[in-house]
Amino acid sequence: MLHAPQSPLLPAARAMAPLAAEHSAAAEERRRLHPAVAEALIAAGFPRHFAPDLPDRSPGTFTGLVEAVAALGEGCASAAWVASVTASAGRLTAHLPEQGRAAVWEKGEGTVVAAGLMPSGTARRVPGGWRVRGEWAYISGVDFAGWTLLAARTEEAGRPNVRVFAVPRADHTVVDAWFVIGMRGTGSHTVVLDEDVVVPDERSVPLAAILRGRPAAADAPCHRMPLKAGNGLTLTAPLLGAARGALGRWRELTGAKLAAPGGAISDGPGPVPYEQAFSRAEGELDAVELLLGRAAGVVDRGGVTSVETARNARDCALAAERLATVVDGLLRTAGTRAQSEAEALQRHWRDVNCGAGHSGLQWAPAASTYARLAGAVGR
Template sequence: MPHAHQSSLASAARDVAPLAAAHAATAEERRRLHPAVAEALIAAGFPHHFAPDLPGRSPGTFTGLLEAVAVLGEECASAAWVASVTASAGRMTAHLPAEGRAAVWEKGAGTVVVAGLMPAGTAQRVPGGWRVRGEWAYVSGVDFADWTLVAARTEEAGRTAVRVLAVPRADHAVVDSWFVIGMRGTGSHTVVLDDVVVPDERSVPLEVVLRGEASEGSAPCHRVPLKAGNGLTLAAPLLGAARGALRRWRELTGAKLAAPGGAISGGPDPGPYEQVLARAEGELDAVELLLGRAARVVDRGGVTAVETARNARDCALAAERLAAVVDGLLRTAGTRGQAEAEALQRHWRDVNCGAGHSGLQWAPAASAYARLVGAPGR
């Protein structure tokens, strides 16, 4: 049952979180998750949260994923990011033909799927399939993946199109290319394909994925436009990381909050630290409400074009507000908060890096929403 699975995923996330915290520094240094953390994420159920056609279980919900990923993000945003994006990539496999889905999930719930959906390669028609070549950067979690979904440009029916193709780990190389200031532990390296033939049953037009078209009888989560749910999977780790930053800020500034003029005294002249605390908690509550509504919309199904655009708008707005929150926390934490080994500055780097993702940019999301609601008859 979805609700039982939703609850169990959050519970499993609470069990994994201390392990992710213990290995967060190692993940940063090695620029990939510790194998024990990756195995724990798989055992918890993140990569197959939305998986189609797994015997004995129903796909989970976006609401359940949001809660569980945020729990992880409080301790390690990189682990939360990999957990979230592998769940998202697993959901996209529902759009493959039945034979392709069966091939991807042949080994069952232990399968890990990752994705590089920028059309950075080309696919040429050959008998029975597609000959694919190209390089796809920023494929998070690829070190632990069994399959990678890549998007490639094709020529079909006299026009340029894009297809999504499922490629097993044995068929592609991974180039160590992830050198960034935040989300260091996500291992978002580059996937390289050189003349790999992918059969038709393991490919689908990108527009099918974007529209959320799945086979009849599929779960509601498989019939969701990509832009209605994709921002949730990107913003959820940032919500957790911002919560972790606030918790650590309180630990660092506890003495200042308790001092005269800084404590939560209820007096006529509230101190600066209690103002920072109140504003940060209020902003995080507001973001949680925004993301919670977006999750409920996609879980309900039947998502409209306006709801899709609103979800994308809300997720971009959430990322913007979360970055502002951690900026304020770092500025007011004192020099201790900026120490290299300090969790607060790691959370700050992770949130700002994640908020820079192309799927969380405010300008295009705002424009797309405004064009819809501003149109005549809306």
Template structure:
């Protein structure tokens, strides 16, 4: 039976992760992956179990609590927040596996670290009792600390071809050291490899099932929403926290200028340009936060029709654009101190710009989907 532990993301536990993550941020960047003690606290705080079904000892939790917790971590370290957010989000996707597959993942407890490779980069062929899967999946965040992986491959059965997800244990996949990106350095988003691994049918589910929404036997609201309605929030929540962290740090860097008198009155160094930077960047960050809160409220209601699913995607991509713009403005006005390699400002800037460039947060595609769905509703 699953072990019994607290199932909620307590404020104290999240704060402990944030404090340690801030201390380890520079070390983690150099290593290009999070430190083991930070990962341990993330799991202990309950992020991996947050969306695990209650049947397996999980919290079957809400999206708003996750948004708030992940954003708090992002104020200290974007990479830690990213790992925590994906640890929760991929666990939610794994709840769509058949009952036997869920048992394989969580029969010893709900804190299993499951990473996701959501692009159909592999190939699967039908064999007796299951599938033979092979391929390479780049950009799998946190893979070094994973116990299972949920990978997407193009499954071939005769003339039929469909994307399917396959759950594979750590002993079945390799890791290639390929993550050398400018931003989100500590996410350890390396390449996962599979070489003709046999995956039983019980550990496989069609992508179409995740896109449709309700998991088999779904009881909690979090297990009844379509993948595309929720995944954007998982990606954007860390960036919201990072933008808030950048605002706080920028205000400290420019405190002397902000506190000075206005040039029009005294002829002293002008503070007005810095006030404008702060007001606009803070306003854009607040606006992004409000958009994401609305996304979370739709998801916590337990369902999202095609129109709301499309709107959620638009809102998350728009929020990412707002956050990237806000942090870029802060960076450009932070002076040489903010651009120093040892300063937090440039790390927040690299992380938000990098994270907002994720394929799942590109505005053109989700904008088109939203407009098409809205037009279809008006016609009907």
């Protein structure tokens, strides 16, 4: 456990996990969350967890988010992924000017924000704002988001730049384009803006400001931190939950095998006792939890250094690798039944491997950046 008893997200996540699991097959088929799950996710408080400026509440912590997302992920990784990334997108709105923040959160705690920070569009200056156009792929949860943050290339003072624009749902089109092997229920479709969309200045912020993480009007540690210090946490927490779910289902599937003489399961060239396979898998998950717990504690404390930012990114990439290895082993040793299309174990396996392939969880760049900043290699 990551020990965040103060967070109301954890009991809410545990309460909705069975509902998410119940609708996981439908979410895969529809390639978006079931409406009942989306409503429960909003009611639980995930999209508003880090929201700035909401009355009578303070922004939450990364420790609380990671623990709750992992608990939800045991039932459905897609629901956990959407819960996590919409919380992350809501956090980014703290960087908008005051009028922009007020516009996004005008409807209060039921607001859902999605985000696409790859600069897949372009924006040009017009009186009072920016004319934005382009296509942004892989926007998780966009089907039920009221606002989407979209990054676009600009030219300012004769130099290239990238800005992020807050765009309401009515101003963009969603193209059904999410056909993947895992995380099918996330509804990570494509957003399209045409040339008629003008975003006012108060709903725009330079991407560099978000990357630095020092908004002028926000004091909470979750807002005043470099993007890369916490971004990996929001991507890895759903995978931890899915791997836990895989281990639980593996135990159920291998129960019959244990009744056989010797109580062993097959793994590679020779028999491996159940106890060893189980202990190794659970130990790996415990180690990942410790890594994520430390990373979450760093950002919750505040004052994150560049080395700590790089270490957090390294640890999240390492965690994703370890989780993928764990579920690979569980699927191989659970027997043919585990590979049935209707079997939860193979769904968890697909989800973890799909999520671990995210660009924000790649080992090579994270490891190289950390090694350079830690002084382990020459510059």
